[in-house]
Amino acid sequence: MVEIEELEFQYTGAAFHLSVPGLKIDAGEKVALIGPSGCGKTTLLHLIAGVLLPNNGSVTVAGNSISASNDANRRRFRINNVGFVFQDFRLLEYLSAGDNVLLPFRLHPSMKLTAEHDGWAHQLATDIGVDHIWHQRIDQLSQGERQRVAICRALVTRPKLLLADEPTGNLDPSNKRGVLDMLLSQAEANEAALIMVTHDTALLDSFDRVIDVGDCGQHSGSLASQAKGSR
């Protein structure tokens, strides 16, 4: 699903440097990215999603060379194939929960909202437990409800790849496990690969593989992979 080779990345004018000699993530695999703050976990997610372009090396997702694509194609690829879940949810406050879930269908000419999509979105919302708040405004929702709406939005396009950037970071311990289980089960149900950034070591045993992006004491990151025997 994801193949990274000889990746080098540096923000312009910054000392930070990320190096990934090689990384392969299979379809349906559940991977956790760990490492101290500022070591490049989010940057790696953005490189995989094609939000950022590497200085060297290549990123291939689902057979598409992300690093060789132009901006328009990367955006089209992202909206069609990648689901994003963020720590701060990134929901649009002026839309209802339902409109936030359906937002990807309104953002790109390649996506068209059909009755089938709408039906699937409602089914997903029922599964995730946000159907009853479909018409409510975001500012009327609890943190847990917002996170579930964000997950629903990430899954609504049936992505092949689910990227989660500390999705449990703002949640209390009881909700953390619930959200993670939901992400894992939905990724499995949709046969999507899941790459999740987390600081929470208590959650790591749920993943197929844990990747340590490395010590960033030198403002640089490098990968150390640790495979789990089984989930």
Next chain:
Amino acid sequence: MGGAFYLSWQHLRHHRGRSLLIAACMALTMYLPMGMQIVSHRFQTTMARRASLTPLVVGAQGSQFDLVLHALYFRNRVDTAVDMQQVARIQESDLATAIPLLIRFQAEGEHIVGTTPKYFDLRALKPSTGTLPKRWGDCVLGANVAKRLKLGVGDSLLSEPENLFDLAGPSPLKMRVSGVLEQQFTADDDAIFVDIETTWIIQGIGHGHKPTKPKPEGGDEHIVDGARVTAFVEVTDDNVGSFHFHGNRDEFPVTAILAIPRDEKSQAILEGRYLEQDETAQILLPSEVVDELFQVVFQVERLIYAATALLALTTLALILQVMLLSFRLRREEMKTMTLLGCSRGMIAKLYASDFALLILMAAVGAGCLLIPTSIFSGELINQLM
């Protein structure tokens, strides 16, 4: 564009206070020049039409604007009157028909226009109810006056004294409403029409009273009766015969005369007769005077347009500032959209549809203001005139 419009609409709806304020500013900026254009155009049309239907105006020397506006709209007070001799002068010249106007008095705050039946023919005025004045003391009301005063045929109203502090002056005359005119959408809707003799009675030149005692044999020839002669304050069928005028009718005042020449040649001759150096009266072509007035209006209009253009620029600058601030405030939102895979074109469409919807709201708002302006501008102009 559907998705962009939907999102923009939701965004504007969520920030409805700010959106309405911006739309209102834009609506006013659109409305002001267009509204002024409508009112100005209607003003010019109304003025030009009434002026074109009034071939010549004769009156005392003085302001041309005052005299024409007085004769056409019954508004500007003319302090110096001419007399009925001027009316006779025109009639006897056989060059034109003269219609005298005496507009000096009011009743219930409405102007009383003293004239002759020919005025009603000139303006094609017909009563919707009742009749035109049949005798002294009768009045016919313009449509708006009848509405404002809630009066109809058979009701009566009192004239107001010219000077409140002149206790020795003539008593107010109680006038009988003989009819109400059809709506004309002209200044005639806002006047009370009486026979010109009735205005002379209001002025005190004419009056009616009980018969005086016979003059005693050998008495003072100047004393005709005691001091207790009671003047009538109302003209009735019983006392109308007692009303009479003192003095020479040729010297009775009129404030303006409308002259309808027989043909162009007669008009030219008549105009020529008022060119003498020692002439006390002036003759005016209302359409020419109105054209001059339009020049003044154009100048004022240009100033207002310049002020409106400045206002529009200021509003535009403020709106741009608000939009730029909005871009900044929405930076995180756009970043989210980018992370999700939103195309650059869609982000541009989002901003464009935001602006388009605001313009649409402003256009609807401006339209809502322009419709009543268009409908009521005629009435407004008549009120202002």
